Every structure is written in structure tokens, then in C-alpha cells.
Amino acid sequence: MSRTETPFRAGFVSLVGRPNAGKSTLTNALVGQKVAITSSRPQTTRHTIRGIVHRTDGQLILVDTPGLHRPRTLLGQRLNDLVTETLGEVDAIGFCLPADEKIGPGDRFIAEKLAGLRRRPVYALVTKTDRVGREALAAALVAVDGLGREALGGESWAGIVPVSAVDGFQVSTVSDVLIAAMPPSPPLYPDGELTDEPEAVMVAELVREAALEGVRDELPHSLAVVVDEIVPREDRPADRPLLDVRVHLFVERSSQKAIIIGRGGSRLREVGTSARKGIEALLGTPVYLDLHVKIAKDWQRDPKQLARLGF
């Protein structure tokens, strides 16, 4: 048997970038199965959700961080702390910058934060290449390189990789580059394991995704979802199990509660139906989903409430 020169490599990778940069979609494309919740609304990825890329030459544990942004509320500050904490633990960082958007203050803010970390190799991933032509892509790559030189004092990124999670262009190149940056290590997780998130967090994300579908831009920050319990219904025949899933949705104002609930409860019923399908697929069991909407005034600014809501 021939022994290969390259050792097995395994480690942690964090994808960062401003809201909507394509982090969740790229995570899903790399892992090959939906683990993180994507949405066309910014900042839906509230929790750190890990997907795992298994290859014969290595393993990547992807930590999908919340969108880095300037702290405006206490919640924003907590998110940033979480991001900084997460970034301190990883072996490499993928900085996602959409090819179809100009570099803005949000990107510069993140670039500066990353420059402060120094120790970690940071790869610039120029996402959504399917949305631009060759020339625009070339210009985006030059701009991203410039951003790196500016932030890192002449050095630029450890690498720049254009990628499209939608048409699959260079997705495997991204994992090649990231695996090469991992330390030699045996696999850190058994094969087949896609996420180590507790089920409740996944359930909460599914409810959150359904509740935000088609509603106003300001709502994402005002909505917290807490799973109270997931319990098997008693007195069910063994071949027809049913899980009771009880969930609270917390909003800040009665106007927001009205949006979530809809006229005569119509919207909440739709949210429930749509979330239930996802939860049943996730848990592999029929589910009775019980949703309650509550107002927790100014929860984003109140440390006690934040703690109660799991932040």
C-alpha cells in the first residue's frame, strides 16, 4: 500500500462576512446538505451552527457565525462578542464578500477586526460569482485584494477564491484550500455527523425562518424563538408516535405581535404549518407544534431578558 505524503488534516473554520454575504448558503454547499437556515433577510443566523465536511484527506468543521456588524444594541454587542470568541477558536477564517456588491463600510469593519486576530489565516471568498460577468468578477477580485492590503498592512489575504454556492463553481476548491490550512489531525467527528447543534436550536431556527418569511426588515432583530419542550405524547401506539413541541416567539411590541399572528391568527397558522413540516423532516416523527407569541418589551436591551432568551 502506498503511503501518501499528505497527512489527514482536520480543524475548525469560521465563515464571516456582513449580512447576506452568502455564508449560510456556502456552508450548505460545502457540507452538501441543509444544516444552517438561509433566508433572504439579513441576520437570521443567530446561533453558531456547525456543518462538517468529510473528505478522504481531511475534515472541516464549519462554524457559521452570525453576521458581524457594528454594535447598535446590546444584542449587537453580544453577537460581536460571540463572533470574536468564535474566531479565537478556529484554525482558519473564510471572509465572504459578494462579487455583485461593492466593498462597503461593513466589509472594512470586519476586515479590521480580522486584521486584529493576526494568528489565523484568513481566506477571502468572493461569493455569488454566478451573478456577475468576467470583467466584474476580475474587478471584484482586485478590490478584495486591495481591501486585504489596506487592512493587513500590505500583506493581503492568505488566499482569494471566487466561488458560487448556487452553481457549484469552485465549491470544492474552497474546501481544498481550507483543508490545506488545517493542522494534521485525525478526524474530530465521526463520519455522517452533520451538525452538533442541539435539536432544540435547529427547531428554533426552523420556527424563526417560517415566522420571518415575507415580513418587514426590522423584525429579524425583534424576534427571539425559544423551544420550551420537545416531549413524546403519552398513550400513543409504538408505531404511531407523536412529539409535542412547545415554542415561544418573543417580540418587542404589540404591533409586531400582530404581524406574526395575522388576521384571526391566519398567519401564525401558516407559520406553524410550514415550520412543522421542517421539524418533522428534522426529527423524523410526526409533530404537534404549539406556538405562543409573547411580548418581551425591549428584550434586546435588557441583560436579564437576553439571558432568559438564551443570549
Ligand SMILES: Nc1nc2c(ncn2[C@@H]2O[C@H](COP(=O)(O)OP(=O)(O)OP(=O)(O)O)[C@@H](O)[C@H]2O)c(=O)[nH]1
Ligand atoms: N446567486 C447566488 N445567490 C446566492 C449565493 N449564495 C447566497 N446567495 C443568496 O444570497 C442571500 C443571502 O445568503 P445567505 O447564505 O443567507 O447569507 P448569510 O451571509 O448567511 O446571511 P446572514 O445570515 O444574514 O448573515 C440568499 O438570498 C441566498 O440565496 C450564490 O452563490 N449565488
